[in-house]
Amino acid sequence: MSDPDKVWPTGLTEGEAEEVHRNLIQGTQIFGMIAALAHLLAYIYSPWLK
Amino acid sequence: MIYGKIWCVVRPSTGIPLFLAAVAIGSFAVHVALLTNTTWVKKYLNGNIAVAAEAMPAAPAAAPEAPR
Numbered sequence: 186m187s188d189p190d191k192v193w194p195t196g197l198t199e200g201e202a203e204e205v206h207r208n209l210i211q212g213t214q215i216f217g218m219i220a221a222l223a224h225l226l227a228y229i230y231s232p233w234l235k
Numbered sequence: 236m237i238y239g240k241i242w243c244v245v246r247p248s249t250g251i252p253l254f255l256a257a258v259a260i261g262s263f264a265v266h267v268a269l270l271t272n273t274t275w276v277k278k279y280l281n282g283n284i285a286v287a288a289e290a291m292p293a294a295p296a297a298a299p300e301a302p303r
Contacts, residue, residue: 193243205247206239209254216258231279 189199197205227233242250270276 195243195246197242197247199240199243202242203236203239205242205251206236209251210236213258220262232275233279235275
């Protein structure tokens with residue numbers, strides 16, 4: 186993993202792989218935030234746990 | 236970013252749909268489990284019907300016939 190220009194079996198370089206991963210993590214974080222908000226609203230407006 | 240190099244050995248066209256499907260199936264399973272194992276989700280989804288049915292007492296017995 187020393188040559189940054191090496192093309193790996195998936196056809197990506199390390200930099201490209203990192204870029205894919207950054208976007209995946211960001212998407213996961215946004216999904217998580219929306220889900221947390223939805224759960225908060227469900228908790229407020231439904232008899233959840235009451 | 237930690238673990239970013241996974242995409243050097245797992246094709247994103249395989250790994251990303253797999254990841255998204257795992258998230259979708261997992262969250263769906265949790266919600267189905269809640270729906271089938273608790274009473275309050277069903278009740279909440281039924282809305283006012285369930286509330287009205289619960290609040291309404293049993294129908295009163297028919298009044299005795301008035302004397303003629």
